[in-house]
Amino acid sequence: MRGRVVAAIALVLMAAAGAGPTASAEPAAVAASATAPNGSRIEKVEPVDARNIVLHIHSAAMDKTVPVEVQRPADTSVPRPVLYLLNGGGGGEDGVATWAGKTDALGFLADKEVNVVTAIGGRWSYYADWERPDPVLGVNRWQTFFTEELPPIIDAALGTSGSNAIAGISMAGTSVLLLAITKPGLYRSVGAYSGCAQTSDPVGHRLVQMSVETWGGGNVENLWGPPEAPGWAANDPLVHAEKLRGTTLYISSGSGLPGRYDRLGDPFMMGDPNNPEQLANQIVIGGVIEAGTAYCTRNLASRLAELDIPATVEIAPEGTHSWGYWQDDLQRSWPALAAGLY
Numbered sequence: 001m002r003g004r005v006v007a008a009i010a011l012v013l014m015a016a017a018g019a020g021p022t023a024s025a026e027p028a029a030v031a032a033s034a035t036a037p038n039g040s041r042i043e044k045v046e047p048v049d050a051r052n053i054v055l056h057i058h059s060a061a062m063d064k065t066v067p068v069e070v071q072r073p074a075d076t077s078v079p080r081p082v083l084y085l086l087n088g089g090g091g092g093e094d095g096v097a098t099w100a101g102k103t104d105a106l107g108f109l110a111d112k113e114v115n116v117v118t119a120i121g122g123r124w125s126y127y128a129d130w131e132r133p134d135p136v137l138g139v140n141r142w143q144t145f146f147t148e149e150l151p152p153i154i155d156a157a158l159g160t161s162g163s164n165a166i167a168g169i170s171m172a173g174t175s176v177l178l179l180a181i182t183k184p185g186l187y188r189s190v191g192a193y194s195g196c197a198q199t200s201d202p203v204g205h206r207l208v209q210m211s212v213e214t215w216g217g218g219n220v221e222n223l224w225g226p227p228e229a230p231g232w233a234a235n236d237p238l239v240h241a242e243k244l245r246g247t248t249l250y251i252s253s254g255s256g257l258p259g260r261y262d263r264l265g266d267p268f269m270m271g272d273p274n275n276p277e278q279l280a281n282q283i284v285i286g287g288v289i290e291a292g293t294a295y296c297t298r299n300l301a302s303r304l305a306e307l308d309i310p311a312t313v314e315i316a317p318e319g320t321h322s323w324g325y326w327q328d329d330l331q332r333s334w335p336a337l338a339a340g341l342y
Contacts, residue, residue: 028076034156036060040149042157051110055157059149061141068150070158071106071116079161081341082115082154084146084187086168086175089211091123102268103327112334114341115158119150124216126208127168127175130223131231137218142175147183165248165337167191169326171211173293174199177237177300180247188340189248193329194289194321196296199224200232200239207292238296241303248340249311250333251300254319256291258283261324268324286320293321312336 030053035041039060046054055068073080085099092098099105099118109116127142134140146166155162166187168176173195180190198204205227212220224231233239261268262283264276271278294315301313314332319325 028072029159030055031157031159034153036149036152038144038148040145040153042153055153057150057153059141059145061144061149062139064139066145067120068154069100069118069120070154071109072158073113073115074111075113076159079159080113080115081161081163081165082117082151082158083109083337083341084150084164084166085116085118086127086166086172087118087120088168088170088172089124089215091125092118092120093123097270097323099330102270102323103330105327105330108327108331108334112338115154115160117150117154119145124171124212124218126171126178126211126223128178128223128235131225132222134218134222137212137216137222143179143182146179147186151186163188163341165189165191165340167193167330167333167337168195169193169329170195170289170293170321174208174237177244178235181237181240181243184243185246187247189250189337190244191250191252191330191333191337193252193326193333194254194293195251196293197237197241197300198239198296200236202227203292204236204238204296205232207289207296238300238303241300241307241309244304244311245307245309248336249304249309250314250336251297251311252314252316252329252333253294253297254290254316254321254325255294256287256289256320257318258287258320259316259318259325261322262286262320266324268322268327270323282320282322286322289321290319 030045032042032045043058044056051072053070056065057068058065087098090097122142125140129143130140164187166176173192176190176192177197180187196204196207209220212218265273304311
């Protein structure tokens with residue numbers, strides 16, 4: 001454990017009968033006194049089962065406590081790396097539109113010997129450091145949280161190897177690239193699924209505005225100011241693509257055309273999977289959004305090629321902005337994510 005760790009809490013939980021070989025035979029210890037340099041700290045450790053805990057982490061930058069869900073690796077006898085898995089626009093706050101709620105991501109990662117860390121919060125914030133508090137969306141200093149507060153706490157609390165990867169969908173597909181350019185080298189691998197790297201041109205700005213204002217109810221000018229303000233270009237991963245050099249990159253999008261998961265009864269669909277109106281929304285609205293992210297993905301791929309920065313870029317011939325495709329993206333991107341972890 002790290003030098004500043006002065007106490008440890010052993011989470012002693014018996015594996016449920018039939019849990020199988022992924023259940024840890026020994027309880028994993030969590031150093032509950034772990035802190036970040038700015039004073040951010042663990043307020044509470046909440047056991048869930050033999051592999052899963054929730055760390056309630058007080059963010060000094062935002063002066064609020066953020067629940068952070070953690071799936072421990074099956075074997076914690078040696079230090080393991082960390083995959084930060086970011087939810088989409090709702091930040092996981094509804095408990096439904098999440099990796100855990102809509103995909104088998106945790107099951108897929110259960111045998112990968114990696115700590116899987118998902119913060120719950122940051123809805124429609126782009127996980128950015130906002131210039132001003134927003135009357136609806138509150139105080140957002142998520143860049144600071146994910147680059148200066150959470151990683152040192154996770155490393156100390158879990159005794160990690162110090163290697164990190166990060167992956168995210170939709171809004172967070174933009175955010176993971178923003179976090180990577182904010183602190184190059186912190187995240188050695190990045191998986192960006194259905195995001196839009198270009199935040200400062202008219203197309204990118206419109207996508208951000210639609211997310212923050214139409215769905216989030218906030219004021220996008222509280223983020224980085226009016227469209228011509230310098231904050232937009234300063235936080236544009238396409239503009240600052242050079243800072244992605246040395247990071248293992250997997251960037252993907254569908255085309256926006258209906259595909260295998262766009263059908264009645266599909267379990268990945270949000271809401272009632274047998275509701276024709278819900279399907280129509282996924283095909284029409286989800287198709288338009290995904291066509292936009294495909295446009296952004298092509299532009300980022302071109303820029304990375306100009307800079308001679310290696311990247312795996314996948315633009316599928318079909319697929320809307322929906323969970324079934326993102327589960328596939330995570331599984332396909334695992335070799336790239338693992339390349340930066342082990």
